[in-house]
Amino acid sequence: MEAILVINPGSTSTKTAIFADHKLVAEETLRHSVEEIAQFDGVISQTEFRYKIILSFVEKLEMTDKLVAVVGRGGLLKPIPGGTYAVGEEMLHDLETEKYNTHASNLGGILANEFAKSLNIPAFIVDPVVVDEMKPLARISGLKGIDRRSVGHALNQKAVSRKATEELGKTYETSSVIVAHLGGGISVGAHQNGKMVDVINGLDGEGPYTPERSGSLPLIDFANLIITENLELGDVKKIIAGNAGLKSYLGETDLREVIKRIDQGEEDAKYYLDGMCYQVAKSIGELAVVLEGKVDAICLTGGAIYSDYILGQISQYVEWIAPVKAYPGEMEMEALYEGAARVLAGEEKALDYGSVEIVK
């Protein structure tokens, strides 16, 4: 049996799996509380903590000798096309120095490399969060010198789009769908004829607020906050992604806890969770315009969609646009495995991050 270890660090969870022969052998999701993450000063310092979680999963299974490769979630790199990339020096440098911003996904390539090194097997990432297929008009920000960036749950957005279009008896390459992924971060993508032509960036202060992020903010008020609090760039990043959204309103990023508080009658919990759903719906509406109203399906996915309450809240606003299809959780683990397996089977060549051209 040739097995592949899959490592998926998210902002609120660490997911680990082993696949062999196109089948899931074992999987584990550990969800991290606000307190657990707050012990660390940023993402890179969580490397050992997350490494130990994965090691205990691997050791329990006693399958180390069966592993032929490790594949990790792809993090914040330069804007690149989708595909499977070999983890190499230049990629590790960009992840470790957080050259393109900070997020838990940066640990995917770093941890895959750590495990692969110790076992002397190759490490890969697949369709990182920076996969860029945006059309030229979508790149304009409104201020010369600053472009919009494609940052989101590209891996899952594309896997879900393929599944949804297949279920509709169509193909991804000839359909138009909108996907909203609701994890610790929220990204919303417009997919047209096999490409994510516009994406509401899940990290850099666009679109809806999330369990831990601000989404777009009133700029002047935020500029005043930066000045009056004398904030550095690092502080600003930590506010926008990490200490905003539901965490700032309710002190909580775990939506299961927020829903418990709603059930116990806490009005604020309902108000702010409903607000998040309202903003997600607005982003979906915005992207329906990008697709000129010709939308085959709206796909809602991510951990939040396990909740019927959240699914219902968003659906009520958008179901007039197109049929709403729900994919609770994500299909990332399988997509990561298949990306690495295609390379090992010789069906695809692993791309080289160092030489691949930046998408503009």
Ligand SMILES: Nc1ncnc2c1ncn2[C@@H]1O[C@H](COP(=O)(O)OP(=O)(O)O)[C@@H](O)[C@H]1O
């Ligand atoms: N059964 C559930 N009901 C509601 N929310 C859930 C459920 N399971 C997970 N979530 C929420 O989903 C979010 C995490 O989603 P996930 O896609 O796993 O994200 P990440 O990759 O950011 O860790 C968290 O806010 C978590 O509380």
Ligand SMILES: CCCC(=O)OP(=O)(O)O
């Ligand atoms: C960086 C965008 C992807 C993202 O937000 O992932 P999480 O939901 O895992 O934080």
